[in-house]
Amino acid sequence: MDMNKERNTVKRLSRLRRHRAAGPVLLVFALFTIGTTFQVASAVNTTTQTTADRSAAIEEGRQLFLKGCSSCHGINAEGGVVAPSLIGVGAASVDFQVGTGRMPMADMSQQAMRKTPVYTPAQVNALALYVASLAPGPEIPGDELLNYERDGSIAEGGELFRTNCAMCHNFAAQGGALTKGKYAPTLMGVQPVHIYEAMITGPQAMPVFSDKTITPEEKASIIAWIKSVEAEPQLGGAALGRVGPVTEGLLAWTLGIGLLIGAAVWLAMKAR
Amino acid sequence: MSNQLEPIKDPGLPAHVHRRADLDEKYAKRAETQVAILFLLSALGTVLLIVSYVFIPQDIFVFIPVMGEQNVHQLLLGLGMAIALFFIGAGLIHWAKNLMPDEEVIAQRHEFRSNDEDRAEFVKTVKAGASTAGLGRRPLIKRTMGLALGLSGITPILLLRDLGPLPGDELTKTSWKTGTYLVTDPGDRRIKASDLEVGAVAQVLPELAEGKDHHSLNDIAKDALLLIRLRPEEFNLDAERLSWTHEGIIAFSKICSHMGCAVALYEQTTKHLLCPCHQSTFDVTRAAKVIFGPAARPLPQLAITVDEEGYLIAQAPFNEPVGPSFWERSS
Numbered sequence: 001m002d003m004n005k006e007r008n009t010v011k012r013l014s015r016l017r018r019h020r021a022a023g024p025v026l027l028v029f030a031l032f033t034i035g036t037t038f039q040v041a042s043a044v045n046t047t048t049q050t051t052a053d054r055s056a057a058i059e060e061g062r063q064l065f066l067k068g069c070s071s072c073h074g075i076n077a078e079g080g081v082v083a084p085s086l087i088g089v090g091a092a093s094v095d096f097q098v099g100t101g102r103m104p105m106a107d108m109s110q111q112a113m114r115k116t117p118v119y120t121p122a123q124v125n126a127l128a129l130y131v132a133s134l135a136p137g138p139e140i141p142g143d144e145l146l147n148y149e150r151d152g153s154i155a156e157g158g159e160l161f162r163t164n165c166a167m168c169h170n171f172a173a174q175g176g177a178l179t180k181g182k183y184a185p186t187l188m189g190v191q192p193v194h195i196y197e198a199m200i201t202g203p204q205a206m207p208v209f210s211d212k213t214i215t216p217e218e219k220a221s222i223i224a225w226i227k228s229v230e231a232e233p234q235l236g237g238a239a240l241g242r243v244g245p246v247t248e249g250l251l252a253w254t255l256g257i258g259l260l261i262g263a264a265v266w267l268a269m270k271a272r
Numbered sequence: 273m274s275n276q277l278e279p280i281k282d283p284g285l286p287a288h289v290h291r292r293a294d295l296d297e298k299y300a301k302r303a304e305t306q307v308a309i310l311f312l313l314s315a316l317g318t319v320l321l322i323v324s325y326v327f328i329p330q331d332i333f334v335f336i337p338v339m340g341e342q343n344v345h346q347l348l349l350g351l352g353m354a355i356a357l358f359f360i361g362a363g364l365i366h367w368a369k370n371l372m373p374d375e376e377v378i379a380q381r382h383e384f385r386s387n388d389e390d391r392a393e394f395v396k397t398v399k400a401g402a403s404t405a406g407l408g409r410r411p412l413i414k415r416t417m418g419l420a421l422g423l424s425g426i427t428p429i430l431l432l433r434d435l436g437p438l439p440g441d442e443l444t445k446t447s448w449k450t451g452t453y454l455v456t457d458p459g460d461r462r463i464k465a466s467d468l469e470v471g472a473v474a475q476v477l478p479e480l481a482e483g484k485d486h487h488s489l490n491d492i493a494k495d496a497l498l499l500i501r502l503r504p505e506e507f508n509l510d511a512e513r514l515s516w517t518h519e520g521i522i523a524f525s526k527i528c529s530h531m532g533c534a535v536a537l538y539e540q541t542t543k544h545l546l547c548p549c550h551q552s553t554f555d556v557t558r559a560a561k562v563i564f565g566p567a568a569r570p571l572p573q574l575a576i577t578v579d580e581e582g583y584l585i586a587q588a589p590f591n592e593p594v595g596p597s598f599w600e601r602s603s
Contacts, residue, residue, distance in 0.1 A: 159458050163475045167536045167548055178539060179546055179553060179564075202471050205539040207500070212467030213456050213474040235330075237346050238339045263361070271291050271369040 054129065061130025064123055068104055077134055082108065089201065090137020091128035096197035098124045100190070110181040111204055114190075141196045145216050148192055152217075152224030160222050164209060172242040173226050178205055188230050192223045285376060293370050303370040310363035317355025324348030443600075444593040446478075446494045448574060453479040454499065454523070454584040457487075462583045465518055468501040471540050475499075476523065478586070494594055496526040497574060498536050499584075500556055502543065508557045516575035516587065523574040524560050525594040528552060530567035532596045545571070568597070 016022065065077065072083035079085030086094075097103040098119055102112035119127065128140060162171065168184035170176045175186035182205050187195065199219055202208035214222070240247040293300040324345055332344040386394075407414050453462050457477040468474060476497040477487055487495070504520040516522075524545070528535045533549035538556070544563070545554040552565030560571040572594050575587035593601055 156458075163457055167534060176548075178537060179542070179544060179551075182539065184537075202540050205541050207538050207540045208469050208472035210467055210469055210472045210474070213461075213463060213472070215459075218459070233333060233343065234341060235343055235346065237350060238342065263365075267365055267369075269369075271293075271374075 057126045061126035088135040091132035092138040092197040093201040094128040094131045138200045148220040148223040152220035157221035157225030307367045314359035321352030452586045464582045524571040527595040529569040
């Protein structure tokens, strides 16, 4: 009985599928879906345009803050025993820390590390707006500052990087160690906006690089250089993490000398 | 008499143990084939090297686990050469160990002195040669040749002059003078005190003197500064050192007092400056006091102030030589 019923339903469905109108109806449905999805997605960028939307986003940010951040940073972002005050850190700081997944911290170790962000871009934006509404601070750099391909010079960026950044982040931007378990992270795969924000806000152990000592054009050059290093192929064989003598030495001392010892043992063994 | 020990007899060489390849032609044949295979592998390696050098374009990349994206051309060149050289060695070792004669042979040392006959013959030959060349008859040649050979021997001694001249005051002086402007490195822009936020750093060089268009490396190696801005209340300095700062801005020589590396790893949270070479750590709030590592002296601090327009200038030159210790250094 049941089987028969099922078979009938399937039959009816397959008849519908072969219906003349099925094609056009599906097409209209698909176009409608794509259209509305695009509208919803692109609406994210325009939410902050009007004042009303802005205050709504700030309110949303406040709610997110109370839920996710206030236990360490305080109900009014005034800071606490384990976390600094967020008054005056600016939207750029929030966008960097939350947008790269550093905040919320996974554990109370020496340093927050980059990980998959917990919040969506819209939520990060709301949080940033809320914190920026507490006191003025560095703003999220706009697209006009991030056009590094047009405004940046790779050669100049390399010179600036070697003087200002390479001592901590390594000469090929691969990151390096600091004191007591802290470290300067690798810059590979970091979004240009986050590189820019790090320079103007000085997150964690990093100092601030003001716009007057390193101009916005020079910052674009630094980003252009980092992106060119990222795109650079390994033409000379295995780069071994591009950290220089440490991994090269490790490989030579273990694999190279290991091979030599093996050959020496073989040489000294008596043939039977 | 009875408790006198028998001297231990020279046991001589142990009896020679023959290898299987020495006794059985079948094993010898097998070892021969093995050596030949090793040499053939080496030949294949060279062929691989030639093929990858000539035929494989340089812009092909392939993903290899652990190593990541690798350039095929370079990878095969390296592999080919490694295979070619390694298997030549392996073949030689295998051949020597299994097939070449391995019986111990004793070769007695002979006396170093030649026999009297040979010695007399040698003296006669030298004397005959000298008289044919006419050294005794032509003293001019003998003397000028002596002069030429003797002088040419002096050359290496002369080159020792390159160890000098003495540096004079080069090691104790920098380009910083009273009133020298601090400029950004690179960029050479003057810096206003207001350009730096709290927590900011700037890499700094002295403004170029009139008539110079670039900083020479020798100058940079002595003049480079790190400018750091803290909250003024964070300083823990005596009155004199505090007067060398300006509204929380403090300037240190970037040249490590240990071995001269550029000390510029500044941790904003701990206010520590770290040298990347040997991990000497300096506390910025206490005039770069050494708190860890091999450095023996704090980094020299440059006294800074501002001119009437608010640009940062040097109050005075460094009061001590920058960089690592040297023999004539007074402190």
